[in-house]
Amino acid sequence: MTAVIPVLIGFADWRRQSDGRVKPVFVIGSDLNAGALVPWNLVDGNLDALRATNAVAVDRTYFGDLGVSGISSTAEIRSQPAKVVAVTEGIRSFTTTPYVFADLGRARAYVGLPPTKFNHFMIRLQPGADVRNVQHDIQSAVPDVDVLTPREFRDRSRSFWLFGTGAGAALFAGALLGVIVGTVIVAQTLYSSTKDHLYEFATLRAIGCSNRYIYRVIIWQALLNAVIGFALATAIGYVVVQVTAKSALPIVITPALVGGLFALTIVMCVGSAITAIIRVVRIDPVMVMSR
């Protein structure tokens, strides 16, 4: 280990100067000298200014929520004065609670922790150090704390939001509903389109087309639905990404996600074709004689 840097993270109430309204914030206190978990993406002010009394850094995205307009704006945190001296861009919370960065000492005062208490430590290792071994040693020495690598910390956070809260369940339920509704709609569309063209399919059967040919026709229709639907969804998704890029909750759609969703769309649409296929292969070609 080359350094153990205390970090303080906690909730506090931010009172807006303008109207006195209170907004919960997530205070992050870090040792500015050690340079651990200090605010990044600064677009106004500087880190050194955070050493000043009552100095805080906030993200531009939350100006409206925090009732500030930029550098030198003031507010109260836990009934103590706070002054914006640095502004970041893009440090947004998954929730609606803004992050507020402060020096370790100020942060402690803001969240109301006694001077000897910290709730997180960042550990720096020498290059080439065995992370697992160090993790194991620390865990053995201090068994009642969690010792996590950055990846484990990230995974735990993600896992908490996805599986430990209603947010994840709602997200999954929404996605599942989307898949089910999408599949049903495509199935209905294909089925009714097939029903509208029963005589054409019967003609195909009468002139001797095989089941395989019919599968191909219907699956081709399903793929067309998939491509057109996905193109529309991609265009809408692109707009949503652009619109939310600067918001507190930006939607991120990666190329891998696009690929995955396209594959899922194809599977959904081809799966939806099954009812139409079943209907068509049962057609009696003799029906063309009756019309």
Add this chain to the structure above:
Amino acid sequence: MIIPAIEARNVSKVLGAGAGQVRALKNIDLSIAGGKLTVLMGPSGSGKTTLLSILGCMLAPTEGSVFICGHATQGAGPERLASIRRQHIGFVFQSFHLFPTLTAEENVRLALDVRSEQRRRAKAKSRQVLERVGLGHKATAFPRDLSGGEQQRVAIARAIVAEPSAILADEPTAALDGANGQAIMTILASIAREHGRAVLVVTHDTRLLEFANRILYIEDGALTHEERPAANVYRLRA
């Protein structure tokens, strides 16, 4: 020995069930060879279309057997029957049954597509057959832009493009005026005569008889007699 394009042996068909049961065909024996245009005549409800459906492998007989170019159809599943139709039979329907969103040429090509014919070859062949039925200049027209007679000629082109041994036509002139009906029959007769196909036309229009090499009469589900125009009348059944 020449194998007939279509052969029916003692074919009967019962339609419906229980009290509503009807014996639509009764002990039909029939053999249709290539190179001739055969007309199946009879009043409405006599069993013409039922017989055509059975000979076209679209309906299974209740009794008896059907052979298409020597292939037995008895007990064959839908896929096997579709395969027999694909290989040996071309259909011309009363209502044409063209695909409205396809051009005349694409409608014709469809019969080759279902046979997995190579696209470029299929296209050339379709054009050629459209020329043969006098519609080379309408290859890119959609059915809605064609007259009834032209649509039926496209349907004939579709039926013959894959060179099947037998062409089965169900009331092919019923939806047409006299002149167009004559034109369609002329084409069908030439297909039989010049290309050696077995053409069976179901109709109740006596004006078409002049094109027939052979006329079969059906009544109440039974073949009653047969005529060979400019020859004799053969009494089949009393």
